[in-house]
Amino acid sequence: MTALSRKIAGHASDWDRDAAMTTARILLEIKAINFRPEEPYTLTSGWKSPVYIDCRRIIYFPQARTKICELAVEKIQRHIGYESIEAVAGGETAGIPYAAWIADRMGSPMAYVRKKPKGFGRNALIEGDVPEGKRTLLVEDLTTDGQSKIKFAQSLRDAGAFCNHAFVVFFYGVFAGSLETLAENDIALLYLATWWDVLEACRERPYFPAAAMAEVHRFLEAPAEWSAARGGATSNKRPPEE
Known part of the structure; x- marks a missing residue:
């Protein structure tokens, strides 16, 4: 693991670490995590990737979503505060159910932010x-490099x-500079788990073959190079949010 991956995978406390592993195990159990290095996924950006995650699957599994939302609220309260958030806003579309569940547990008003305007005036993007x-806390299901979070946050502002x-x-x-770019836009990102946590959870149980695990590790250490070697996007820039 490189210095970058160690930095990103690091968690602030034992609670954060336990929450990350619980989340990773849930995602693996409900098959929201997919490893396919022998037939890489092609992302909309053109990048090739041996990994794919579908956080939308969580909404179908009641016990999984209940636990993840409990962890989410605890994380928010631990790192932001119990009375520091006055409203919750979900990003269209995947962030909307999570925002609703989190807002309900926190007793907060809830809105959602559109990707494109509908109507007129200042509230054209806000429902x-x-x-x-x-x-206001912005909520989504996942992020690759944070770019869509910056856009949603700016719409709210x-x-x-x-x-x-x-x-x-x-x-x-995975992508260097993600957290720094968000910080430059005055956005602090909270998250439950990363790909590094998933790899660690996979060491506990053989969810995937060892060869697939090794190839995924190579991708996570150098995603641009891995993609380019398989005919995917060759740009050194991070892929856009999927």
């Missing part, structure tokens, strides 16, 4: 109500909300 003047925190269930934890 529910505009959390004007409220400290343009509408009059204060948005300096984002939460996702899963953070790729």
Whole structure:
């Protein structure tokens, strides 16, 4: 594991570490995690990847989603505070159910942010109500490099909300500069698990063959090079949010 991967995979406390492993095990159990190095996935950006995650599967499994939402709220309260969030906003579309569940558990108003405007005026991108003047938590299911989080946060800010925190269930934890770019835009990212946590959980049980595990590890250490070697995108830039 490189210095970058160790930095991203690191968790602030034993609780964070336990939450990461619980989340990774749940994702593996419900088959939201897929390893396919012999037939790589082609992302919409053109990148080739041996891994794919579908956090939308969580909504189908009641015990899994209940546990993940419990961990999410605990993480938010531990790292942001119990009374520091006044509204929760989900990003269209995958973030909406998570925002609803989290807002319900936190007793907070909930809105969602569109990718494209509908209607007119300041609230053209905001549904529910505009959390004007409220400290608002942006919620989505996952992030690769954080770019869509910056756009959603800016939409909330343009509408009059204060948005300096984002939460996702899963953070790729692969692409250098992701957290720094978010920080430059005054957004602190909270997440439950990364690909590194998934690899660690896979060492406990043989979810995938050893050869597939080794190839995924090679991808995570050098995703651009791995993609290029298999005819995928050759840009050194991070792929856009999928």
